Amino acid sequence: MTWRNKWLQLAILAIAIAVLPLFFPSGYYYRVGALIFVNALAVVGLVILIGYAGQISLGHAGFAGIGAYACALAPEHLGLHPALSPVLGAVVSGVLALLIGRPILRLKGYYLAVATLGFGILVSMVLTNERALTGGPDGMQVADLGLRAVLRDLGWRLSGGEFWYGASGIVLVLGAWIALNLFDSPTGRAMRALHGSEVAAATVGVDVARQKLRAFVISAVYASVAGSLLALQNGYITPDVAGFLHSVEMVTMAVLGGVGSVLGATLGAAILTLLPQVLTVFAEYEQLVLGAVMILVMIFLPQGLLPSIARRLRGRDE
Template structure:
């Protein structure tokens, strides 16, 4: 019965159910924060699924766009008097424009050259955030205005709400929205061209696709996703440091995408879930925490080449057939 529903509706359905029932299993309100962080990371990762999974381009600098989004929310309310939500949009617009502007020359590069160019782009953004301390507070970070979600809801319904609970639902809805857009893109004409670029750029070019334009579209969309995720993290934590734009965060995002299964939105979300929750579980290993993290990353990539979710799915279908 489930098979008759179109795959993208099925994916959204599964995601909604998971978001709805997860809180029933939370032992304490702390887990709402973990849930929210998973959703925020998922949004950035969905963007990378479009770039890496659909279009087959790599980026080691997307944390830079998260940094732009985060600092837009930190700076625009005080300097431009914008409300936080509009600051989030402003950050997304700036990130999108920057990606569009640098995307053309950068995306002409291939493979590892593309990796090092995006890495450089991310480094440059993170250096500006670190160095311009009179605006950004430097490496010690700065406070961020509140989005006012909790206050607003409390005012509306005259109840007492926990910020992380409110954010869990807000970020959950945002993930659904992000996944819905990405899933629709997958089946759109643009998505089909992107996937053909992934398989073979030259073949796509030969059949008449404007490859450069489509790659640029994927790059810009993924930058906007990363920027929105950065804005949300800043507004959720109400405090931000340049660490959000660091090389290590870029690597973390790519790792989430690939570990879960770069080809699918659900896979990306699975990767974000694993890598966000794992450090909390690994605290039991104390000083062996990092050893375990490295080991898990290697084992997953060696034994589940398509990523966590696609491999699981394959195993399950095989068992179902047998």
């Protein structure tokens, strides 16, 4: 079980983040890396919801949208410092998840998927149609975090790409640390137990509804923070961040990498963020190749990339 070991996983992640820039051919890749980390953060949240607690959501982009628009709207309308906007977004997402999660999580399987899907669509419609506030489908500017300027004053000159690569990387490691803590904690065990058998979990005293709700709220906060980081690093945001496709993309990243594994989630996010960049040479066949890759992975490595590879490696050792 060494690959599940918390510190080993965190070390691998941190070292990868620190070492990869040595191989970057150009500054552009810092941007790509930052985008991977932001996606990975949201997917780590889904690992808690899907991988630990066994619940599905097709609406998590809705929470990413809330986090993103909190950064776009709060500094202008509430006078909140841009650095505090992600916190506001996370609080709003968490409270909203708490409110809608209670009735929604009574549903199972595809009923739950459809209900969460509805939530995501709702958020994305509000963001698209409240033109006066959100600028509608054209999107809106996001105020700068200001942290880079502070670092510059301290004599640390970073490009936008470098700064966001580092900042998103740090937040991702932090998010992974929290998710791994949860895995091997009483709450995480309760979540994994209800995933295995709701009836048995209930008979050992697990309040199944409460633990599902916790997983939902925690994963919503992850998605929200990821949305905030995306908005801040792009300096611009459109309702697409809350769109259905983004929700599906997140779930696909989680499933591709291995839905029970934090490192796997990061790998899944990296692959699905990079593939479109690589596949631009195929132009209109990009989606086709993407779809084919996913089908093949699901057929041959149904556990997801990382757990399947880990299992195979272990099998060879024995």
